[in-house]
Amino acid sequence: MLAPLIIFAYRRPEHLRRTLLNLMKCEGFYDSQVIFFGDGPKNSKEIVSVEETRRIAIGMLGIGAEYHFSEINQGISKSIINGVNHALNKYERVIVLEDDLLVRPDFILYMNRALDLYEKNEKVFQISGYQFDIEQSLTSNSAMFLPFLSSWGWGTWKRAWLQFDREAHDWEKILGDRKLRYYFNLDGNYPYANILVSQMKGLCDSWAIRWYWSVFKLEGLVLYPPISKVKNIGFDGSGTHGKGFIRYFNCEKKEGELENIEFPVESKVDKHKYSIIKKTIWRINGGWRGSLLDWLKWNFIKIVSKKLHTK
Secondary structure, eight states: OOOOEEEEESSOHHHHHHHHHHHTTSTTGGGSOEEEEEOOOSSGGGHHHHHHHHHHHHHHHGGGSEEEEOSSOOOHHHHHHHHHHHHHTTOSEEEEEETTEEEOTTHHHHHHHHHHHTTTOTTEEEEESOOOOOOSOOSOOBOEEESSOOOSSEEEEHHHHTTOOTTOTTTTHHHHOHHHHHHHTTTTTSOHHHHHHHHHTTSOOOHHHHHHHHHHHTTOEEEEOSSOSEEEOOTTTTSSSOOOSSOOOOOOSOOOOGGGOBOOSSOSOOHHHHHHHHHHHHHHTTHHHHHHHHHHHHHHHHHHHHHHHHO
16 A cells, blocks of 8 residues: 655645646556645735645645645644644555655655565654765665655654654753764754754744654664655745755756665665765755855854843
8 A cells, every 4th residue: 555645835836736747647646645735825915826726736636635724824844744743643654745846757656665665664764755966976776774864755654753853852952062963963064953953942944853853863764765756846936945045955967766776674874875975965065165154153043042042
């Protein structure tokens, strides 16, 4: 039985149209249950685009899909957390997509095969459909385990999601423990600590950073394909978070098919592959310029956090 597909959308009708057209080309789509969540408008100006987005969903997915339309704007974090909770109260596993993702034709079967293989492996918390744009060859078509996650086209199980710490308990340790912060930041290659502190101080809205913190504390693993099955088309200023300065995480150069992928037997991180991934992330995060910017942001966040704490 294929895992249900959960699709989250808000107010981007054309992005959703492209996403659904692309998804419908996947083998296994018409055998998968689809659960659609549409967030509500923030103000009267967004009503038209929100309603058009919902019309496209109903028109393309038909009566076979399950629909949940919010009358109020919940925000991305609350929408996804509540939506995944809802689906996993009914199903044992899910595949999650947002309205700005294009996937390869073998995406659904790849995700389901991986969800089957690692269903009972408690070390594995998530299956990622995305892979970073790796310049250096990994000399292998094997999927790989990494100690962090991606929120672009992913799947998980009820037994893993039950470990999700919505409140991110003990997050304050990141502030004073340099060693912990170093590991959480992928050995200093990406500023996840900045995002976590910003989230907990109300400076941003990220469910994914709390999910990563949950997985990180339990020393969990995430399976990644050797070549990305997902492309993000949302970096055009249309999304809630917009396009980042310097950073552009995407993968357009390489394509991969399911039959070429080997799945690892051992649940452990390959140090060589992880080293290559970290270098790739550092590069596409802006290299030294990105590192300097992140350092400045970290110090700014600490100052703002202290001011908020004293109020």
